[in-house]
Amino acid sequence: PTGADTGSGTLKLAVIPGDGIGQEVTAEALKVLELAAPAGVKFEPTRYDLGAERYLATGEVLPDSVLAEIRDHDAILLGAVGGKPNDPNLPPGILERGLLLRLRFELDHYVNLRPSRIFPGVASPLANPGDVDFVVVREGTEGPYTGNGGALRVGTPHEIATEVSVNTAFGVERVVRDAFARAQRRARKKLTLVHKTNVLVNAGSVWWRLTQEVAREFPEVTVDYMHIDAAMIYMTTDPSRFDVIVTDNLFGDIITDLAAAITGGIGLAASGNINPDRTAPSMFEPVHGSAPDIAGQEKADPTAAILSVSLLLDHLGHSDAAAVVEAAVIADLAERSPATIRRTSEIGDAIASRVGG
Amino acid sequence: PTGADTGSGTLKLAVIPGDGIGQEVTAEALKVLELAAPAGVKFEPTRYDLGAERYLATGEVLPDSVLAEIRDHDAILLGAVGGKPNDPNLPPGILERGLLLRLRFELDHYVNLRPSRIFPGVASPLANPGDVDFVVVREGTEGPYTGNGGALRVGTPHEIATEVSVNTAFGVERVVRDAFARAQRRARKKLTLVHKTNVLVNAGSVWWRLTQEVAREFPEVTVDYMHIDAAMIYMTTDPSRFDVIVTDNLFGDIITDLAAAITGGIGLAASGNINPDRTAPSMFEPVHGSAPDIAGQEKADPTAAILSVSLLLDHLGHSDAAAVVEAAVIADLAERSPATIRRTSEIGDAIASRVGG
Numbered sequence: 001p002t003g004a005d006t007g008s009g010t011l012k013l014a015v016i017p018g019d020g021i022g023q024e025v026t027a028e029a030l031k032v033l034e035l036a037a038p039a040g041v042k043f044e045p046t047r048y049d050l051g052a053e054r055y056l057a058t059g060e061v062l063p064d065s066v067l068a069e070i071r072d073h074d075a076i077l078l079g080a081v082g083g084k085p086n087d088p089n090l091p092p093g094i095l096e097r098g099l100l101l102r103l104r105f106e107l108d109h110y111v112n113l114r115p116s117r118i119f120p121g122v123a124s125p126l127a128n129p130g131d132v133d134f135v136v137v138r139e140g141t142e143g144p145y146t147g148n149g150g151a152l153r154v155g156t157p158h159e160i161a162t163e164v165s166v167n168t169a170f171g172v173e174r175v176v177r178d179a180f181a182r183a184q185r186r187a188r189k190k191l192t193l194v195h196k197t198n199v200l201v202n203a204g205s206v207w208w209r210l211t212q213e214v215a216r217e218f219p220e221v222t223v224d225y226m227h228i229d230a231a232m233i234y235m236t237t238d239p240s241r242f243d244v245i246v247t248d249n250l251f252g253d254i255i256t257d258l259a260a261a262i263t264g265g266i267g268l269a270a271s272g273n274i275n276p277d278r279t280a281p282s283m284f285e286p287v288h289g290s291a292p293d294i295a296g297q298e299k300a301d302p303t304a305a306i307l308s309v310s311l312l313l314d315h316l317g318h319s320d321a322a323a324v325v326e327a328a329v330i331a332d333l334a335e336r337s338p339a340t341i342r343r344t345s346e347i348g349d350a351i352a353s354r355v356g357g
Numbered sequence: 358p359t360g361a362d363t364g365s366g367t368l369k370l371a372v373i374p375g376d377g378i379g380q381e382v383t384a385e386a387l388k389v390l391e392l393a394a395p396a397g398v399k400f401e402p403t404r405y406d407l408g409a410e411r412y413l414a415t416g417e418v419l420p421d422s423v424l425a426e427i428r429d430h431d432a433i434l435l436g437a438v439g440g441k442p443n444d445p446n447l448p449p450g451i452l453e454r455g456l457l458l459r460l461r462f463e464l465d466h467y468v469n470l471r472p473s474r475i476f477p478g479v480a481s482p483l484a485n486p487g488d489v490d491f492v493v494v495r496e497g498t499e500g501p502y503t504g505n506g507g508a509l510r511v512g513t514p515h516e517i518a519t520e521v522s523v524n525t526a527f528g529v530e531r532v533v534r535d536a537f538a539r540a541q542r543r544a545r546k547k548l549t550l551v552h553k554t555n556v557l558v559n560a561g562s563v564w565w566r567l568t569q570e571v572a573r574e575f576p577e578v579t580v581d582y583m584h585i586d587a588a589m590i591y592m593t594t595d596p597s598r599f600d601v602i603v604t605d606n607l608f609g610d611i612i613t614d615l616a617a618a619i620t621g622g623i624g625l626a627a628s629g630n631i632n633p634d635r636t637a638p639s640m641f642e643p644v645h646g647s648a649p650d651i652a653g654q655e656k657a658d659p660t661a662a663i664l665s666v667s668l669l670l671d672h673l674g675h676s677d678a679a680a681v682v683e684a685a686v687i688a689d690l691a692e693r694s695p696a697t698i699r700r701t702s703e704i705g706d707a708i709a710s711r712v713g714g
């Protein structure tokens with residue numbers, strides 16, 4: 001199964017709650033998913049305990065056998081990955097690279113999809129954000145995230161450490177084409193390539209060239225280019241100008257957190273790690289991290305995880321069910337009052353009851 | 358001369374107006390500098406015509422002989438570098454890497470200093486920015502800016518392009534120490550390292566280790582760490598938390614444009630490319646680019662260039678004169694009205710008259 005099977009039947013869902021608030025928000029997301037499943041469709045969740053706890057107890061991050069099992073699912077729902085900051089037993093990157101990024105790379109999630117909208121009733125930190133509704137197509141399998149690079153004379157005054165950003169025509173072209181296809185399906189049909197072609201000239205020229213080449217296949221789509229630093233400015237002064245943004249793995253990481261911030265916060269930002277060729281299951285997760293400081297206190301907002309369920313349903317071909325979940329979230333957001341602080345499960349219940357009702 | 362000579366006498370200033378609005382804003386900056394020079398100090402400007410025009414006419418970017426001449430100055434004032442976007446005769450990076458970055462690297466400007474404050478009367482795009490006053494110490498001679506990397510099978514479907522981020526203990530330690538020393542001199546004495554240690558583990562570990570090591574020399578400074586993506590969020594939701602930020606060349610490029618945006622725009626953001634060892638002249642420039650779309654129309658705001666003059670004076674030991682320039686800018690900003698649009702030279706004249714009066 002690779003997520004190609006739509007229609008009725010049982011869909012196998014691998015669930016990786018992960019660390020910290022990942023546990024809490026995933027529970028709410030599953031609650032909503034169960035209610036949202038269309039008639040005749042049943043999600044069969046299998047839980048995989050991966051993350052900081054397992055690593056600290058066993059030294060295991062993602063055993064090959066577990067990866068093989070996960071691969072045999074229709075989709076993956078992930079909470080968040082990452083232990084307590086500065087835990088001496090948990091070197092930085094172990095879980096991120098060994099678990100989260102390994103899944104993205106092994107399952108060829110080359111489209112990391114991150115929509116940003118300011119929903120009615122949601123406060124933006126921007127004074128005049130305008131009507132914001134864009135999607136970032138972040139490349140997910142290349143760039144500075146490949147783990148290429150290394151270090152010499154580690155720990156000495158002569159240490160030299162490198163990080164290699166790898167960019168292939170194959171890898172760039174496929175994600176750029178996916179982004180164009182998305183732009184083509186949207187009302188404004190606008191695509192903005194974000195990069196730093198004036199400094200990263202090798203990588204930049206691959207991205208630039210393939211954007212120009214693929215553009216010929218989509219004559220209705222308007223193409224724009226922006227340096228990553230300039231994008232910072234437009235994101236805060238005129239974010240409504242964006243429609244589809246396509247960018248590399250690291251720039252995409254950075255810009256989507258900014259996009260989340262200006263559209264009401266990381267508590268609302270959903271993402272899909274998508275394998276458009278459906279050679280492996282796609283993975284859906286909130287953009288936020290494991291937030292160990294508030295974990296286990298029912299303080300986390302499960303909305304991003306629930307919106308990730310909407311992306312999951314959409315990817316599996318259940319676009320009506322996806323729309324129902326999104327509408328339930330929008331309705332809940334519109335009625336939120338800053339005076340009433342709800343627990344994680346209360347927010348989940350409220351959205352679930354709108355989906356189920 | 359390397360900027361070590363303070364006190365009276367003639368100071369040799371290399372002026373590189375560069376492209377687009379660089380020309381206009383540099384003229385205003387020089388106007389102010391002349392009036393601000395303390396008694397007994399005279400700035401002797403030598404103009405170097407470098408940039409798109411020269412390159413397009415002659416193919417020259419920065420001849421070695423010109424670099425040698427520039428080196429023999431006490432300081433450099435630069436406008437902006439960069440030609441018209443998509444000019445087929447001007448491949449991306451030619452001027453940026455061949456001129457601007459070459460100067461930064463050859464003259465060992467390892468501290469790229471970028472202060473951010475919301476001055477009274479200046480509007481931020483943020484609804485509640487709070488009391489923002491921080492400085493970014495961006496590393497200037499390493500990271501993904503070194504030009505390491507390359508490409509194979511260029512222009513074919515099998516192209517592979519790399520960009521190598523180079524990070525040395527030597528290079529990181531010196532900029533981190535400079536940042537700590539700055540934090541130590543400030544009221545809040547707080548330093549935030551911004552990186553992406555959970556993904557860029559090789560580079561991240563050098564930055565992390567040396568920040569911890571140098572911290573021991575500055576027991577009064579509070580040290581904090583933030584991933585670059587998380588920094589995007591805090592920069593828009595709670596920017597007043599920052600005091601001194603130290604970060605690598607690329608993250609610094611990105612975060613300082615965001616910092617400029619939230620503190621009133623790129624028209625106000627000044628920077629110093631500083632060689633703290635004074636083995637070569639330091640270079641002062643606005644953070645903004647050459648903005649070819651508005652060039653020659655007297656629409657550019659020269660404030661960032663003028664504030665760069667304040668940084669220049671400070672670096673040369675003339676802190677009183679630096680303060681006078683900054684105070685003149687602050688007074689001008691406080692009286693600006695959105696209803697009155699002034700020409701570039703009108704703004705320059707207004708600030709100059711406050712300095713000269």
Ligand SMILES: CC(C)[C@H](C(=O)O)[C@@H](O)C(=O)O
Nearest residue numbers: 096097100253287555556586
């Ligand atoms: C946790 C981290 C490895 C991850 C990333 O950098 O991609 C996260 O920030 C994200 O955006 O999904």
Ligand SMILES: CC(C)[C@H](C(=O)O)[C@@H](O)C(=O)O
Nearest residue numbers: 198199229453454457610644
């Ligand atoms: C023009 C460009 C090379 C430069 C940079 O990336 O450093 C600019 O964006 C800056 O911030 O000074």
